[in-house]
Amino acid sequence: MQQAEDFRDETDALAAILQPLSDAEFDQPTLFKSWTIDDVIGHLHMFNVAAAKSLESDAAFAEFFAPIGQGMAKGISLRELQYPWLAGLRGRALMEEWVRTAHATADDFAAADPKKRLKWAGPDMSALSSVTARLMETWAHGQEVFDLLGQTRIEHERVRSIAHLGVATIGWTFVNRGHEVPTPAPFVQLTGPSGALWEWGEAQSDNRVVGTAVEFAQVVCQTRNVADTALQTTGPVAARWMAMAQCFAGPPEDPPASGARHRRR
Structure with missing residues (x-):
């Protein structure tokens, strides 16, 4: 594997x-x-x-x-x-x-x-x-x-697996909080570290998440608040998802507050 x-x-x-x-x-x-x-x-x-x-x-x-x-x-x-x-x-x-x-x-x-x-x-x-x-x-x-440690990680294409996990757990994010799973799921279009374009779901101009795979992974792993990224969300479902996305198991966890997680300077 x-x-x-x-x-x-x-x-x-x-x-x-x-x-x-x-x-x-x-x-x-x-x-x-x-x-x-x-x-x-x-x-x-x-x-x-x-x-x-x-x-x-x-x-x-x-x-x-x-x-x-x-x-x-x-x-x-x-x-x-x-x-x-x-x-x-x-x-x-x-x-x-x-x-x-x-x-x-x-x-x-x-x-x-x-x-x-x-x-x-x-x-x-x-x-x-x-x-x-x-x-x-x-x-x-x-x-x-x-x-x-004030360091910027050199990212690789392996972040795609983490982004895929983030997309696959949209239902879990909503169910884990006792919410109904919205349909259809947002279209997700991400740019990988190499510049490759990765897409999930059916193209929808009014229900989508667009940005880099690294920032998307940061949001679904809750290492950054979506407000601290350049991710673009279109439509209420995409916005709700990115505001509480959680790709890991366990009880509901809130993402860090805007500005709470950052690289030491």
Whole structure:
């Protein structure tokens, strides 16, 4: 699966900007809920392992996820739940273990049947969807690290998979908030990093989202407010969608307020 290699490459892109950091610098808070870099990498690491366990077997995933699910049922946040599991792993040692495990997970998914059904915290998903979710989360959480360190990420065509996930989850965005899913879905026309034009849905001049794939991905991953992008929405459905888009699982999350997420200068 190409998405497995894309996940590997996105991991390496984030790891590259972490390499110069000292252990102490991993304690810097980002603009994402004040999570530190350690929080971000620990979160990515824990769910990469969860994905690997799900590919291994239903039983392996169930055993791994049981304490996490029990903690969530008690109202403990995912950020808090990762630390007993990490057992003191922090800073550069955590970064190195995250990279090593991510590469092993990418290897496993690259050799897997893309259609294989896997257990997860929510509904079952295909192996292809699972590794695409790992790519998405690495890219999305990587954004707050790039922002904190004042760096601009060099984007690649692999962002197309994240944009596709954003388009595919329009129904989820509305249902998750108890809203009726509007029809027809907006036409989406995005320009990739190479200049390629990507389109989803039937062309509609009065119901559409147009812009760059990177900014669209930022909005559906909630790393930017749509008002802080150059995305153009036409029609009320497209505007409502972009105002609350959520391509990831879990309860409804509001996007960051306009101006709240930005690159450090």
